[in-house]
Amino acid sequence: MQVRLHVQRSDPVTGETRLQLFELELPREATLLDCLEQIKDEVDGTLAFRRSCREGICGSCAVRIDGRTALACRTPVAELVAEGHAPTIAPIGNLPVVRDLVVEMEPMWQKMRAVEPFLRPGPDCGLDGRETPIPSARLDAVRKESLCINCGACVSECDAMTVSPEFLGPHALVKAWRLVGDPRDDAVAPRLKGLSGEHGIWECTRCYLCNERCPKGVDPRDAIAKLGAEAIAARIDRDRGARHAKWFVTSARTTGWLRESELVVRTLGLAFSFAKIPLALRLFRRGKAPLPLPRHRARDLAPARELRHIVAGQDRRGALGIVQGERALERIDFICSPEQPVGEDEP
Amino acid sequence: MRRIAYYKGCLAGLSARELDVSTRALAPKLGLELVELESVTCCGAGDIQMADPDYALHLNARILAEAEHAGSGTILTVCNVCTLNLRQAAWQLGNDEQLRSRVNENLERSGARPYSGGVEVTHLLWLIARGEGLERLKEIAVRKLDGLRVAPFYGCQLLRPSKLMGFEDPDRPTSLETVIEACGGEPVDYPAKTRCCGFPILLAREQTSLAELARPLEQALEAGAEAMVTSCPLCHLSLDAWQKSLERTLGRKLGLPIFHLSQLLALAAGLEPARLEFSRHAVSLGPVLARLESPLEGGR
Incomplete structure (x- = not known):
């Protein structure tokens, strides 16, 4: 199979960046990593890229292929070069380039360190050398997140990190949930407080690019939502983002629909809302800012109020409300026997 | 006429009322009889999904159950966020019997109807960008947009997560372009058309949000767009x-008028602009409407 690739080359000495075209001959089953290795072995030994395990475990070889981040070792090249297309291979984004396809991972590790990525064991955690038995249902809450291989694919395209480089980002927040959700950890409240800062949980813009790109199905955005859910359940909810989220609950149970006109004050607080008066007036003139009264009410509101009451008394508070839906969502990727509903294969 | 359950969501009943108005005006032209769901609530907007995710699931289950009761196997939405939340809940409830029976028990206790599964959730864009819907659109698009250069803005949650949405390639979508062309406009390409507008954190993190918002607007103008169209009322608000x-x-003027998808379609279908409530927009569509052939008013 003939393969043509444009590879982004960056020279740290001259600071020059250019695209270089390579023409290769590879077997049909070759991966993108095979291509890069052939270039290095046979065409141009100066090409720099990272790789180790070759099988999607080590997380070293993430690159951007025509803009989308993926592991080179898990990307069959035949699909990329269909109809004579010559894909462009570039380093992952949101991290400084060292050379060619190699990026400096240190900013990512700094954020990882900032979330204290180690267990702070509590009294129930067998420090006497014995194992700590944990019900498997409790581990379900962090099972997906423990699949992370630190490849940086989520960081590469995080829209919020691109415009706000200090945002902790999906990778570090996945690790944070891995620990917040771990029943052995004894520092949940201080962790959640720390994660609720200016560049924490509530700076995620829910673009879902991290979920889209993660090669291991970790779904970082969902982990961020779990952190938010736990923070609010633990009443660590002073942040504007948390107040914004809570207002939707109040709205749903009182009027059914969003009480939009009050959202600004509820999120920003009264003092900061004054700055929004010119905007509100501008929109009001256009008929865009609805008045708080009379309220826009849903018909037959009682069940919405009652449901809130009912679920509050059940055992799916906080992140468990998200975790309970994960088993069904996993089936999207491998629907092998649709006649067997998920609920039936109990552990 | 095809009867279809219509879930308009919060914004189309509030600040984006023009979206609801134009959707209703357009529906008969598309051969749709909208059955509005009334005993329903907010879908959670991704916010209840964080503040109280279990409650969010129940609210969505109720919406799905109401659609089922209305005798419609499909729910039509006009909002990206509603589409994602409803599709996620529909998948979870449709593929996990234990979960569905627990939720149904709660629904019945609360006085709401149970959901038996199998309702399809679709968006107006999906309905008209392919197949019969597209053929119909081509037939009704009598007032061609005269080569108007329109930038498509998809918004995140109609594309991603693609395993839940699945209508098209989330990185190289074509549906909005197809629709713009069918309406006689010229689609303008620019890199940020599939990226985030920053809306969900507009109040919570204004600076970050506006920095995201700048990219599609600046790039679309750079690429020569005269207007933009979006499938999402939340993106529209941003x-x-x-x-x-x-x-x-930014310290610079942008002035790019933004269409709701339904408005663009309705305009192309020859509906009077006055019926589409363009006067409610913050950025005037006046110059764009004036450029189109027929004598138009209402654009300010």
Whole structure:
């Protein structure tokens, strides 16, 4: 199979960046990593890229292929070069380039360190050398997140990190949930407080690019939502983002629909809302800012109020409300026997 | 006429009322009889999904159950966020019997109807960008947009997560372009058309949000767009209502008018602009409407 690739080359000495075209001959089953290795072995030994395990475990070889981040070792090249297309291979984004396809991972590790990525064991955690038995249902809450291989694919395209480089980002927040959700950890409240800062949980813009790109199905955005859910359940909810989220609950149970006109004050607080008066007036003139009264009410509101009451008394508070839906969502990727509903294969 | 359950969501009943109005005006032209779901609530907007995710699931189950009761196997939405939340809940409830029976028990206790599974959730864009819907659109698009250069803005949650949405390639979508062309406009390409407008954190993290918003607007103008169209009322609120605030941050004038998808379609279908409530937009569509052939009013 003939393969043509444009590879982004960056020279740290001259600071020059250019695209270089390579023409290769590879077997049909070759991966993108095979291509890069052939270039290095046979065409141009100066090409720099990272790789180790070759099988999607080590997380070293993430690159951007025509803009989308993926592991080179898990990307069959035949699909990329269909109809004579010559894909462009570039380093992952949101991290400084060292050379060619190699990026400096240190900013990512700094954020990882900032979330204290180690267990702070509590009294129930067998420090006497014995194992700590944990019900498997409790581990379900962090099972997906423990699949992370630190490849940086989520960081590469995080829209919020691109415009706000200090945002902790999906990778570090996945690790944070891995620990917040771990029943052995004894520092949940201080962790959640720390994660609720200016560049924490509530700076995620829910673009879902991290979920889209993660090669291991970790779904970082969902982990961020779990952190938010736990923070609010633990009443660590002073942040504007948390107040914004809570207002939707109040709205749903009182009027059914969003009480939009009050959202600004509820999120920003009264003092900061004054700055929004010119905007509100501008929109009001256009008929865009609805008045708080009379309220826009849903018909037959009682069940919405009652449901809130009912679920509050059940055992799916906080992140468990998200975790309970994960088993069904996993089936999207491998629907092998649709006649067997998920609920039936109990552990 | 095809009867279809219509879930308009919060914004189309509030600040984006023009979206609801134009959707209703357009529906008969598309051969749709909208059955509005009334005993329903907010879908959670991704916010209840964080503040109380279990409650969010129940609210969505109720919406799905109401659609089922209305005798419609499909729910039509006009909002990206509603589409994602409803599709996620529909998948979870449709593929996990234990979960569904627990939720149904709660629904019945609360006095709501149970959901038996199998309702399909679709968006107006999906309905008209392919197959019969597209053929119909081509037939009704009598007032061609005269080569108007329109930038498509998809918004995140109609594309991603693609395993739940699945209508098209989330990185190289074509549906909005197809629709713009069918309406006689010229689609303008620019890199940020599939990226985030920043809306969900507009109040919580204004600076970050506006920095995201700047990219599609600046790039679309750079690429020569005369207007933009979006499938999401939340994106619309950012792109339109907050454009002036962004102009102040950037220190430059943008002035890019933003269509709701339904407005663009309705305009092409020959509906009177006055019926489409363009006067409610923060950025005037006046110049764009004036450029189109027929004598138009209502654009300000």
